[in-house]
Amino acid sequence: MVKFMRLPNLVKHLIFEEMKLNEILLLSFCSKQVQKSIKQQYRLEPNKGFRITCSNKDHRTYYHFQDGDEKGLELIVDHKENDKELIYWKYVDKFDLLKKYKFLNGVFIKLKSGFIFEKNGLRFECSICFDQKSGIPTLYFEKDMMKKWPMELHKYCVDLFRTTPDLEMIMNLDDSSDLHESQTIKNLYLHDSCESLDPEIADEFFEKANIQNSFSTLSQKLDWTISDDSKLWNIPNLCIYSYDWVFARQLTQFTGKNAYLVVKDHNDIAQSMNEFLKHWLNSDNTKLETMIVVTYCESTEKLFDGIKTSKWDPERRQARYVPNAPFERIFENQNRTSYTFVNTFHSVYDYLDCTNAFDIVRESDGLLASVKVHDGVFFMFVWHTRFS
Incomplete structure (x- = not known):
């Protein structure tokens, strides 16, 4: 090891370039001198984060x-x-x-x-x-x-x-016992699971996991919905494709940017979505960009009850909504043999076309949102920039 440390810097650099990353990692465990040499001679490309992956159970x-x-x-x-x-x-x-x-x-x-x-x-x-x-x-x-x-x-x-320092995690929800009491995670993906878990497990997890960007789950089941005061609602980007997690009436708790949610069946979803729109109109929420909710909402009459709407005016906004960033990926099991990252929203329907949407305007700051329903799916797009 001493002889290695005495090699010229150029030679050591070439040695590191020929080694696999896991070999360099193991080599670094040998001594602090080796660690120092690696830091001086080897560097990953910028903005390359790490992911911790737990095997699916x-x-x-x-x-x-x-x-x-x-x-x-x-x-x-x-x-x-x-x-x-x-x-x-x-x-x-x-x-x-x-x-x-x-x-x-x-x-x-x-x-x-x-x-x-x-x-x-x-x-x-x-x-x-x-x-x-x-x-x-x-x-x-x-x-x-x-x-x-x-x-x-x-x-x-x-x-x-x-x-x-960005960290992603792919895990089972009941692996949360592995985490420290407070852990910062940029993106969290849950494995598919047919096992139904107590929602308290989810609430406790979000108490100690500070998720900075996105959370997604395709089919992790819960026995009941998460609580109204869960820190899940503070995550900037949510993709919850399992209908066990949230009620439509809980959407007013969301304080993030983008949400794609399948909500649990409710006696009157149109009424709940109406309450969500009124809540936004009377709030000072300037973060919300997109809300897509898979529901059974078909009645736009009840949806817009007590809300002033207008049809598309090309002088006020463009026809097609352009999101600031694409919806976050989800981690999907394919053919039960392998996993891959896929786009969140699968549809041949151009859901970003807002020519037939109804526009609503918040009087306090003039922020405009376009709302529409297609095949029972509720779409809301907030125009922070009306023309690109």
């Missing part, structure tokens, strides 16, 4: 080669096929750390035990094995590392590779 996607307790850290490249897997880990009992072999992917893999390193003042002991095809390492820790390792590893990688 749902029985529909649980195959013999999957480990439901395994978690991993990836480098986000483009949310497609190019994201780079860095390292995986699992928490086991003390006895399992001492085992020399583990049955993995249908074959016995030799574990290297007694691997110890210190990081950020914490001492970690683990066993390690390497995937025979990819070479990606998997670390086996004692369970008391559960709340310490993932976030410490993330902070460590941000510092080591000198990149953005």
Whole structure:
């Protein structure tokens, strides 16, 4: 190791360029001198964040080669096929750390035990094995590392590779016990699950997870809706495709920018949406941009009861709404064998066309919104810029 540190900077730079990212990460654990050298000679492209991924525990996607307790850290490249897997880990009992072999992917893999390193003042002991095809390492820790390792590893990688601290997570909702009491996450995606959970689990999770940008779930079921005072309502971008999470009457709690929600059936959804529009008209909410709600709302008469509306005037706004940013992606199970990021709203219908929408204007600040209903789906677009 001393000889390595004495190599000329150009040679060391070339060595790092030839190594895989997970190899550089493991090498950095050797000593503080190696860490310093990596920081000086190697840097990731700017704005490349990291993602912590937890394996799906749902029985529909649980195959013999999957480990439901395994978690991993990836480098986000483009949310497609190019994201780079860095390292995986699992928490086991003390006895399992001492085992020399583990049955993995249908074959016995030799574990290297007694691997110890210190990081950020914490001492970690683990066993390690390497995937025979990819070479990606998997670390086996004692369970008391559960709340310490993932976030410490993330902070460590941000510092080591000198990149953005943004963190994404893909997880099962009941994995929230792994988090610290307060954890900042940029984007959170939930795995599909046919298991129905107590909504208190969701409320407790949003109490300690500070989600800065977006939250999405495709089919995580709850026994009942989340509470009116849940911190979920403060997340800037929401995509909840499961109808168990929210009532239409709760939409007035939303303080973010964009929401795409499937609401739980209600006795009079049109009335609830009417109350939502009146709430916006009488509020000082300048954040809201888009609200799309999958409902059974068909009566525009009741929807606009007591609200002054007007038809499209090309002098007041353009015909087609242009969102500031596309709807956030969701993490979708495809054919129960693989996952991919997909666009939130699937429709051949041009839902951004507002030529047939009804316009409403908030008197306090003149902010204009276009509202329409198509096939039972409620659309509301707030025109912060009327002409692009």
